[in-house]
Amino acid sequence: MKQEYRVRFEPSGRTVFVLPNTTLFEAAARAGIVLQSPCGGRGSCGKCRVRVVQGGCDPSEACVRLLGETETRSGMRLACQARVCNDCVVDVPAASLFESRTRILTEGAESGVDVDPAITRHTVQLPPPVSGDDTSDLRRLEQALGRRVHVHLDVMRGFPERLRSAGFRGAAVLCEDRLIAFEPGETPGECYGVAFDLGTTTIVGGLMDCTGGGEVAVAARMNPQVAHGDDVISRIMQVREDPGALERLQQEAGEALNGLIAELCTQAGISRDRIYEATLAGNTTMQHLFCGISPAALGEVPFPPAYHRALHLQARETGLEIHPNGRLYVFPNIGGFVGGDTVAGILATGLHRAERPSMLVDIGTNGEIVLAHEGRLLATSTAAGPAFEGARIRAGMRATDGAIEKVVLNHSDISYNVIGNTAPAGICGTALIDLAATLLRAGLLDSTGRLLGPDEAPARVPTALKERLHENDGNVDFLIVPAAESGTGEAIYLYQRDVRELQLASGAIRAGILILLRRAGLEPDDLDTVLLAGGFGNFIRRSNARRIGLLPPLPTQRIRFVGNAAGMGAKAALLNRAARATAERIAESAEHVDLSLDPEFQMEFGMAMLFPETD
């Protein structure tokens, strides 16, 4: 049943294999390329245009309507409308990239992030001291810069020698009004920063050019702390129980970030001494651990963090290996489980300035949900558990090579897509949602989450599908891949238990969404926009997520992918000083809703575990 097409995206060269009829938008997302989509995939805004330079991808009517005959004939397509029908090569214009603009909710007002970084580099030629002018070295520099600067002792030390080593010519590097380096002589004008999204599972680093604002390199790796447990709670518990754990966890995170820095430097061919600042957005626990601040109190009611405002640190205090006097900005927290990554996500999407009711949902082990309504920001987190990451699912796995990431009903049977175009080894979260939605629509899964036996299946169900239902010890399991087609040699099933895990995960998110809406006196339909953030949110099929009740019953156009919003926020803070003040205001003003204290949460959660009766 497996037939996939290869799609290569230029200029990145990233290649993915997708099922027939997959939109170019989805294929790009799978390749890690998030395209703009202000219309929500309606085919009406024309912002996601790409050019098919080779191979097949039929245009839709919307393509011709919006782009014109000539452009369409030359291969231009609306990515959200054009569907892959053969191997192809697609050129992605920079203007179509989502990350080229942030604050998507206010894009009319503002396009992208103005490049006004905290880090600035100033080439100066100071008048050397002459008889009669005993102005101090520092004041001499201040006069050349036209402003007063603060100096750390370790920069002050050596400053006189550096000044004199190249005839009072050189580059002063400032972080805001703080002198962090003076580089004598003629030096290249390079000036970089690195923005980190420090996730519980994955760490992503983006090397940014602080002069032009562009991303120079990007790299990601697993958070090595996962060896100590999938979720934040297990790491918090370790710190509570083992006196050496805090230092160990801190060190591991530090090494991972330093590894990423090394990788980014190699990619870009630069020295790490040219990186003068890092920004870091992570959940509250990750930020605490990285800074070596105990998150132990996050392990008991009422889960108070140690700090709330942003931290402005010397990078080396945390062991981060950038320029020896480089700076580190750590995002402010909203609460114990609504951390800097959420603040960064709000910042990047402009949620805090939404004019109509809007919601940001980051689906992960810990689901963070923020509702913006009439100037208020209500933020909560809900423990979805690791089902979406493939954990606690018997054949579950992360979205890596060998994972079935998508399942569709194709005529009379299912088709699936495997990451890396290899034989399947298991299923990841997105496919889990696809499967459950498909089975619900087919009538093989009831709203309580019970898989029906072959005998109970409605008559209209195609035989091929029905034959995938296998009874086992009183439960029914659904065969996805027979042993012969499996990469592991063992058949891959969706087990009844897996459906229960999905219900728990989905129900937690759903209940969180509903309670925030209720707090604001809103119904789901009042939502103008739901923004899906995070690595996972970016890959789900909206209609399927809606079918299982993970997302509210809204037209898909109102549900928009925003990619790695936390990472974008970290970049915004790196490239724009004002963004930091905004982040502080967001964290200050957001109202933290503790679901565990909501008297209706348990009931809401129980109800939300039931799948909706209909689409």
Place this chain on the structure above:
Amino acid sequence: MKQEYRVRFEPSGRTVFVLPNTTLFEAAARAGIVLQSPCGGRGSCGKCRVRVVQGGCDPSEACVRLLGETETRSGMRLACQARVCNDCVVDVPAASLFESRTRILTEGAESGVDVDPAITRHTVQLPPPVSGDDTSDLRRLEQALGRRVHVHLDVMRGFPERLRSAGFRGAAVLCEDRLIAFEPGETPGECYGVAFDLGTTTIVGGLMDCTGGGEVAVAARMNPQVAHGDDVISRIMQVREDPGALERLQQEAGEALNGLIAELCTQAGISRDRIYEATLAGNTTMQHLFCGISPAALGEVPFPPAYHRALHLQARETGLEIHPNGRLYVFPNIGGFVGGDTVAGILATGLHRAERPSMLVDIGTNGEIVLAHEGRLLATSTAAGPAFEGARIRAGMRATDGAIEKVVLNHSDISYNVIGNTAPAGICGTALIDLAATLLRAGLLDSTGRLLGPDEAPARVPTALKERLHENDGNVDFLIVPAAESGTGEAIYLYQRDVRELQLASGAIRAGILILLRRAGLEPDDLDTVLLAGGFGNFIRRSNARRIGLLPPLPTQRIRFVGNAAGMGAKAALLNRAARATAERIAESAEHVDLSLDPEFQMEFGMAMLFPETD
């Protein structure tokens, strides 16, 4: 010829030996006790009153007039008027101590320093987190303190545990709005700071109680850097020539300060962890060296310092061993050779607010002179050389045990006083001035600085005195102590060469004073007050200093001793936050006069080397 009386001062117990007729004021100064003297020793203000509780010290008329018969009979004396005529014990009331008030020029307006230190200690009981209140630990503290605080990462680390270790009770120690420590539980309310006067030769440290403002302990020691040369120039040259010298000199100063801290802690019986801040006033070179900032540029025209504003440091960055997160304030500089000690001295004396023309003179190896006139501050420094410290004088020595510190003409011959009441080993700077003045008055020294031979001596010169003139290789030397009376077994002379050295030292100071006056359009007689600061200035006989031309021809009442003004300024900065802003303004506004650029300096210097013809 030697007859001295022992004077013990209570409550300090300090004892000195002085010549008959020495004023109690001078005896106290020699014992390191500076008394108030707003009237300049005129006997008219009554501020220097002390009580003679034992032994003999005849009252003067002024004593009876100001203190009344009863008080005088009970032993009360004006220290500036009463002269020692026997061994005695003297009780010094705290109110008579000079250091109990600073800003002597404006004492009418303000008495003493308000205790409003940067360091404050706040005992707090925070509401422990309860369900529904996930306020961060830091915000909880901020709410209890009623203000927002900045926190270093290393204080933030460990803060959650410390908070919880004693039920959210403890003491927060702030430096301005910076949280530098949180001490859990019930802790003693102690809170100390240490004020350093870091001199080229001597380092003095005062341990201050930051809650009450009192001095708890005081200690002094030699600056170990003297091993590398007496003056700042020799140390600057070392740094210029030897790559390892900066680190070595820094280390030596650091060890000396840490030794003083240890000594102060022992004296006061406290732990060094209770010292949360240090302030440091030194000349520009000393401050640079202590901070590890190269003073190499101070070794060549135009002698620019590396920095000018005050440094606000973490004490441990400089190796200073107080509380691990303690702070260090280093005074701002006016110029390469007019440093933080001068700023501190201006601050302590209130010179910047003088309403009439006033001058601060700190006589040392490097003489610093500041003139205040109509809101302007003119500051300069002049290389007097080490003659006043006893160096380059053949029988010269520092003012320590065995040094002749005072010489008077007693009937027909000289008498002298030796520090420590031992046999004399040499002469120190004050005695050098006394001798020169005495010989000038006797007509044995002419205004060009030539010692007259026994044959040239005026007829009126007593024989005993004349017999002390010994011709030697065409020069005349003056015998002070014959070999038989000398502690070293060798006779002690004032050599013709020594007089030349004195002329150089005195002329440099005098020329500096005159040039500042000329810049301001003033004559010496326009000076309302001359403040003599520094260890040396405190011991000189004003009339003798005036006789040799070191000080301008002013009534002695206008010449006032202000003791260790730099040290007092360091204490003021420790005890009063506003004093730091004042210090910054002083350094900013003072006009630095570089004598070497003054076209008239050389001529003025040459003229000033001549002794005045008459008193």
